[in-house]
Amino acid sequence: MGKDKLRRFAEIETFANVYQLEQGKALKGNWASAHFKNANPIVLELACGKGEYSVNLARLFPEKNFIGVDYKGNRIWRGAKTAIEDGIDNVAFLRIQIENILDYFNEGEIDEIWITFPDPQPQDSREKKRLTFPAFLDRYKLVLKPGGYVNLKTDNDQLYAYTCEKVAELNLPVHKNTDHLYTSDLVDEVLSIKTYYEKKYLLHDKNINYIQFSFE
């Protein structure tokens, strides 16, 4: 492993805004009171990588709390470090497998979910790993407050089509969707936040897909 990665792994151990694996379980049901010290709504960013959505949404909405979730500690390091350096205290990071999300959040603890450029897992044999596979949707439904939104942004047309298909099969309400975000009239200050991966795809003129849905 590279020196930089090792340094980052050691450093996030000391960050007050990062919880890793077992450590995060103590926060289940207590994120608002134990970490954020307020009763503000909590928004999750799943597959957050370097946490651009979490950090930038936290800047835009100081009256909400944000938690970036990913299992790659060296990526989480970037978002957590920026939050510390810029004094943004309404954002935290959780390093876990998203499969285990129910061990970290109580039913109804979360107000909204963002899934930003998740790995598309195109092979049929990997369908269960897609973050919009129905077993993941079941977990999101549990942790979300009734009516809470799920937002997916992806460059991957196949994953977008798959997600639209699952959402339709489950009869879930769709609030917004587009397969060409930046030529649509949906773009606003939230949807124009660009992640590390999104910037790479846009350099190659890739269309960006977006869907917002809920469970009721």
Ligand SMILES: C[S@@+](CC[C@H](N)C(=O)[O-])C[C@H]1O[C@@H](n2cnc3c(N)ncnc32)[C@H](O)[C@@H]1O
């Ligand atoms: C393509 S990257 C996107 C990162 C970031 N959202 C962006 O747009 O720059 C996908 C991220 O999803 C994370 N990831 C994929 N499956 C995961 C899982 N089951 N649990 C936790 N993280 C996962 C990976 O570690 C990776 O950082």
